[in-house]
Amino acid sequence: MAVIKRRSIVIFSAILLTVFTFLLCFVALSDSAAVVGTGITVVLDAGHGGIDGGVSGVKTGVKESEINLDVVKKLADYFSDAGINVVLTRKSEAGLYGVASATLKRRDMEKRRDIINAAKPTLVISVHMNKYASSSRRGPQVFFKKGSDCGETLARNIQKHLNLLYADVKDYSPLAGDYYVLNCTEYPAVIAECGFLSNPQDEALLITEEFRSELAYALFTGAINYLTEESIAYF
Numbered sequence: 427m428a429v430i431k432r433r434s435i436v437i438f439s440a441i442l443l444t445v446f447t448f449l450l451c452f453v454a455l456s457d458s459a460a461v462v463g464t465g466i467t468v469v470l471d472a473g474h475g476g477i478d479g480g481v482s483g484v485k486t487g488v489k490e491s492e493i494n495l496d497v498v499k500k501l502a503d504y505f506s507d508a509g510i511n512v513v514l515t516r517k518s519e520a521g522l523y524g525v526a527s528a529t530l531k532r533r534d535m536e537k538r539r540d541i542i543n544a545a546k547p548t549l550v551i552s553v554h555m556n557k558y559a560s561s562s563r564r565g566p567q568v569f570f571k572k573g574s575d576c577g578e579t580l581a582r583n584i585q586k587h588l589n590l591l592y593a594d595v596k597d598y599s600p601l602a603g604d605y606y607v608l609n610c611t612e613y614p615a616v617i618a619e620c621g622f623l624s625n626p627q628d629e630a631l632l633i634t635e636e637f638r639s640e641l642a643y644a645l646f647t648g649a650i651n652y653l654t655e656e657s658i659a660y661f
Contacts, residue, residue, distance in 0.1 A: 467511040468649065469542050471552035471607060472498040473617075476521025478531065481557040483629045490555040490623060493632055495519065497553050497620065500642035508650070513545040539610035549580055549652065550615035551645060552607045555632060557624045564625045565595040569603030569617040576614035578602075579655065584618055584648030591637075591644055592621075614652075618645060 472494040474480035480490030495516065502512045515538045516522060522537035523530035542550055556567060566588035570577035581600035589597045600616075608615050620641050621628040631637040 465511065466653065467513060467545055467547045468505055469513045469515065469545050469547040469550045470498045470502055471515040471538055471542070471550065473552055473554040475516050475519060475534070476523065477526055478521055478534065481555060481623050483623045483633065484561060485626055485629055486633060488623070488629070488633055491519065493555055493638065494553045497638050497641050500639055501551070501553070501645050504642060504646040513541065513547065515541045535606045535610070538607060542611045542613065547613050549649060550611065550613055551584070551649065552615065552617045553645070554617055554619050556619040556622045558622055561624050561626065563622050564628050565589070565592045565598055566621060567598050567619045568600040569605060569608065569619070570600055571608040571615065572602035572604070574614065576656065577608070577616060580614045580649065580652045581616045583652040583655065584616055584645055587644040587648040588618065588620065588641070591640055
């Protein structure tokens with residue numbers, strides 16, 4: 427089953443990306459003043475890391491930072507298999523702050539900003555897990571920068587596919603969010619809160635390899651749909 431899914435992902439992505447590249451090339455050829463690149467780069471940001479473990483599972487105590495990184499690595503494989511260039515802000519359990527001190531959170535976030543802007547990405551996906559005071563809260567929530575039309579479109583596509591993983595939970599809509607990783611760049615960016623570690627049911631899903639793969643696939647599919655939608659919008 428896994429082999430079949432991986433093969434279908436490559437075929438599905440190749441078709442969509444062929445359309446995407448063709449449309450961009452068509453625009454460039456039809457407008458001599460246009461300079462359009464056909465390369466696609468995505469930045470994948472695994473939230474937290476190092477001594478900043480993020481939120482913890484209500485039952486198992488699993489650290490958010492560990493789940494974030496695992497989902498991002500799986501997501502990176504999907505993009506790479508589709509021929510898309512991938513840049514990771516965090517490749518290991520370590521944080522990006524260097525020496526641990528009172529300003530580590532600021533330095534960590536600034537390093538992420540620098541990696542994102544240096545990559546000049548087509549899009550940015552920052553992966554997180556959620557927490558809420560009430561343990562009954564479940565499901566995924568995607569955020570985008572207020573005023574970013576492309577960011578909102580990316581968030582809408584990703585939210586749609588994440589909602590499908592939680593069939594017994596109400597469908598959420600993407601929300602504008604005032605977060606550093608969204609505000610630090612002009613490139614289309616989203617924060618994907620993939621489930622609530624404060625909820626026992628969500629936690630039970632999030633600690634499994636199978637569900638993390640499904641999360642990565644949903645994020646990937648939403649991003650591919652966004653790329654196709656944006657390429658058609660050029661017309």
